[in-house]
Amino acid sequence: MLKTRSDLDDARLTKAAQAGDRDALETLLRRHQPKIHAICRRLAGNDADGQDATQEALIAIVRGLPRFHGTAKFSTWAYRVATNAALDELRRRSRRPVPAPAETDDRLAAAAAGDDPASVAVRLDLDAALAQLPEEFRAPVVLRDVAGCDYAEIGQILRIPPGTVRSRIARGRARLAEAMSANGGNHHDTPQRRNDEASRP
Template sequence: MAGSNQRPVVYFREVTSDALLVKRAQRGDRNAVDTLLRENYDIVRAVCHRIVINTSDAEDATQLALMAIVRALPSFDGRAKFSTWVYRIATNAALDELRRIRRRDVPNDDAKFASISVGDATNAIDAQMDVSAALAQVAEEFRVALVLRHIADLDYEEIAVILEVPVGTVRSRLSRGRAQLTALLGNQGESNHRQNNDIGGQP
């Protein structure tokens, strides 16, 4: 009987760990703040890198996101899941960094997609094409949705909350983003196939 009473206690601790850490952090417990940052660092970094792409700029976005989390902790009210709140901050930091980059020196390449023909995604996967390189060329609003869905593993409702758009818009962006990514991967696969044939034809 004693053993059966232990399970609810363990379950309770698991469910409330983030909430307890947040409360401690909001009371000024630096160890709790450090723990929250450490536990969320990997996913914040992954989101920033997949959205921003460029390694140096993505690291800047990661640091900005972590600092924003610390600054905003006192205002976290628990209405959203803590993880969703973290993803929103990471996404906003990454998008802010992209805007800064564009102001600095990067042109808008969205027009390129008008000329992309749909390729065979299966061939691209078989050829082990670089998904990150292709993802970098997906239009920004679609790339963000793809990252939140497939990297952060969020559901449509959580993505809608983070991006402040209807769920239908999330579905549309994911669909169009996947279409662009598939086309890019297929296009890369065809290009590499032609290059390999040229190399193979040399005496």
């Protein structure tokens, strides 16, 4: 049976895309866009900046693909690009005049879309708590708990040792829990966090 492009692994699709196969490139982008957007959205802290960072990341991936040598997995490289795009967006935002609260815009957009108010509140509580984390903790927590990356991959993305990744995630989660409690929000919980805690000696 012939394989379709959607059945091919990232390595084969990457080589095809680098050779000029547009369909292979589009398949790669569609495959990884949800996690790229999730990373950008959580790091940026609101829908508008998250979308801007996602677009910048996708453009950077397309432009940088010819220089991708395959020393890491395509996903690792793509998530590094996404992380950098989101952090760059945060730095640009810090230099801009302060607009109306993004939280208000997100609440209005969610209401218009018919989202459950309780889930919107939890999401905004998490955004507010993440915004209080320094970059060194925020990025590894998002990559672990939102993107589901393992410690080794996060180390490659952030270019830090796996032991440092583990330490920063633990400290970041602790700060996140404190911030959410202080804000009256729910405890931050993900399958990755439950697995990590269950594996502790």
